Each structure stands twice: as C-alpha cells, then as structure tokens.
C-alpha cells in the first residue's frame with residue numbers, strides 16, 4: 001500500500017474528524033497510537049455513560065451491561081445495534097440524524113461516530129478485556145439516576161392495569177390519583193414511567209401505548225396537563241427554566257384516556273409520575289403555547305417503503321421551540337421538521353423513529369429554534385410498511401388513520417414558549433451574545449438572529 005498525497009489528506013481529515021466529534025482524549029490517543037481498543041479502557045466508559053441507566057439489574061433492559069463478564073456474550077449484538085446509528089432498533093435509543101440541523105440536545109445519550117467505530121473495532125478484535133486496572137470506577141446508582149429528570153420531589157403511583165397475553169387493544173381511563181402536594185409549586189420537570197411485573201426488563205414489553213393525563217386543582221376544577229402525554233418508552237420532560245408549570249395545592253392526577261396493547265405475556269403495569277419542583281418563590285417569566293398538530297388523512301399502501309405524509313402550519317406567535325417530539329405508529333420510521341420564513345427554508349431536524357421508543361428531544365437552551373410569527377412549519381413523516389420494518393405486524397395490510405398501534409398517525413407534539421415582539425427581540429439578543437454571533441450572522445434555528453431589528457414582515 002502506498003501513502004500517496006491523498007491518503008495523507010484522508011488520514012489528517014480522519015484525525016480532525018475524530019477531534020471534532022469530541023472523543024474522550026484517552027480513547028482517541030489509544031487508537032492513534034495503535035494500541036488495541038479494550039473493554040476496560042475504552043468501552044466501559046461508553047457503557048457507563050450511555051447504556052447502564054437501562055442495562056442493569058431491575059431496570060427496563062433485558063440484560064445487565066455492568067461488568068466484562070456480562071457484556072462479553074453480547075459483543076456482536078452490541079456492535080450491530082450501535083451500528084444502526086439513527087435507525088429503528090439502534091442502541092442507545094436516540095434517533096436524531098447527525099448530518100442535518102441542530103445538534104445540541106440536553107441529556108444526549110447518543111454515541112459519536114468515533115465511538116460507534118471504536119465499538120466495531122473492539123468487537124472485530126475479539127472484544128478483549130484489556131487491563132482491569134484501567135476500569136473506571138463503577139457508577140453508583142441512586143434515586144437521582146432512576147429518573148432522567150434527576151431526583152424527583154414527588155412520585156405519584158397510578159392504579160394498576162392488567163392486560164392478557166394476547167388481547168385486542170383497549171381504550172379506557174384510570175381512576176384519579178391524588179398528587180399529595182399541600183402547597184402550590186412550580187414544576188421544573190416531569191417523567192412518567194411504566195413499571196410492571198414483567199421479569200427481566202420491562203422495555204419491549206410495555207403495555208401502555210399512551211396515557212393522556214390532566215390535573216384537577218384542590219377544588220376539583222380542571223387545570224390542564226403538565227407535560228405531554230405518556231407514550232411507549234417515553235423519556236422525561238424538562239421544561240424551559242423560564243416557563244415552569246404550576247401544580248396547585250391538593251392536585252389530583254386524572255387519566256381520561258389510556259390505550260393499552262398486549263405484549264404476548266400477561267402483564268400488570270402501573271404508571272409512576274415523578275415531578276421535580278423549582279425552588280419555593282420561583283416565578284415563571286414566559287408563557288407556554290401549544291403547537292401540537294397533525295393526524296389528518298393517511299393512506300399507506302402495503303409492502304411499500306418511503307411513503308411520506310406532509311403537514312404544514314403557520315405560526316401565529318413568535319416562539320421558542322424547546323422540544324422535537326415526533327409521534328407516529330408502528331409503520332413510522334422517520335420525521336423531519338423544516339422552518340420556512342421569508343423565502344428561506346431550513347431543516348431544523350430529522351430523526352429516525354421506532355415505535356418502541358417514543359422520544360422527546362430537548363434542545364439545549366442556546367439552540368432551541370427561535371421562530372418568528374408567520375413562519376411556515378413543514379413536517380414530513382416517513383413510513384415503511386415492508387417486512388424491513390419489524391414493528392409492522394402484517395405488511396400485507398393497507399393502513400390508514402386510526403388509534404390502534406397497528407393503524408397510523410402523524411403528529412408532532414410541542415408546547416413552545418410564546419413571546420411578544422419585545423420578548424422575542426430580547427431572546428434573540430441573548431442568543432447573539434451567548435453564541436457570540438458576528439453582526440449579520442444567523443444560525444440554524446434562528447433565522448432572524450442576523451437582523452439588527454425585526455424586518456417589517458415579522459412586525460405585524
């Protein structure tokens with residue numbers, strides 16, 4: 001093999017790419033120096049950061065990945081699953097496409113390209129343990145890492161629901177549950193988790209397809225919901241710190257709509273709802289709006305990949321979009337969200353979709369899209385009804401709109417912050433300062449950041 005000019009360029013590019021992807025230095029150095037990739041030195045830290053919250057005893061995943069002995073038998077499967085990148089089945093379950101749009105998300109557990117390649121190289125080399133002295137200290141799991149949202153102030157347990165091993169989908173309600181708070185508090189984050197009597201990991205065996213929840217105040221009057229509906233395998237939801245949600249004293253949690261599906265095993269499950277509060281005395285400075293839209297007519301052919309549904313809405317308010325949350329059903333495989341303003345269009349994000357993991361992605365505060373009123377939001381949902389999509393039960397069926405998991409749906413769920421023109425201008429000024437934008441410079445997600453003053457089109 002010759003090392004011509006272009007090879008060197010490639011090699012330099014590869015090193016630069018590794019540096020850009022932010023691999024822990026030890027890992028990159030290990031590879032660069034021709035050392036072998038080992039479990040103790042290189043792989044264990046990745047598993048600690050991105051896998052063990054689920055892959056440990058009595059959590060959602062079917063097997064524990066804490067020790068070399070536990071991990072070794074799964075090496076091939078780990079290479080295969082991590083190598084799926086943003087497609088259905090990928091581990092960890094995180095589907096944001098890394099080559100388009102905004103890349104700064106909170107609680108991002110995904111692996112970098114360099115880490116995926118390192119895992120592949122480790123497995124191909126026979127998954128060596130390396131020197132046990134290189135092992136990082138084990139992660140200590142506490143109440144705080146039981147939850148994506150950190151340690152909750154209150155956890156509310158719903159009534160149980162039992163689903164037979166094989167049963168048609170069921171819709172109904174759960175009885176109300178008192179939250180147990182004796183004073184008004186603002187909620188910073190909420191997470192709802194399904195727990196059940198399934199042995200060896202509940203994930204993949206969830207029976208709650210969705211649970212829509214709302215709150216009644218101490219006097220029984222409706223006060224709306226805090227957080228989006230619970231969905232299969234949904235992660236926690238942290239609200240923008242400017243817009244905490246009020247949980248009134250003596251609140252009750254009500255469940256007007258639950259949708260249950262069988263998992264092949266008789267299962268009794270309940271929902272745990274965890275709230276983390278802002279400190280006493282906190283007051284919100286911004287309001288939340290509602291941008292959830294979609295559904296509509298869906299007409300999907302059997303045995304066909306690459307089917308698209310397009311949805312549009314025009315913003316009536318200036319918004320900060322704090323989350324990206326695609327919702328489809330079993331045949332959904334991808335969703336993209338695009339913002340069109342003043343003749344320019346930008347793709348905010350695309351993500352793969354796996355109906356076993358209905359995820360809500362939270363933008364980092366300085367990257368959440370700031371979109372002026374008048375922006376056209378274009379959402380594209382992609383469906384695959386072939387056997388390649390293992391979530392589809394019978395690919396021979398036509399599929400239309402419907403509420404069962406085997407029917408279809410196309411929704412984007414969002415409660416953005418809504419802002420007056422003054423607040424919006426303030427927010428953009430903050431963005432310019434924090435991202436150190438040059439005069440006239442815009443960034444993905446902030447189409448107007450480059451303007452000193454809001455152009456006329458944004459002012460009416």
Ligand code: HEC
Pocket residue numbers: 046047050051052053054055060061062074077078081082089091092093109111201202203204356
């Ligand atoms: C949010 C929880 C969660 C995280 C984080 C997570 N997993 Fe998983 N994993 C699961 C669940 C649940 C399953 C079983 C359902 C399935 O196969 O998708 C699973 C399945 C797997 C499987 C397939 C097991 C089989 O039976 O074939 C592998 C391999 C795997 N995970 C590896 C990993 C690795 C490696 C990471 C980190 C890089 C990771 N997982 C992160 C929850 C998780």
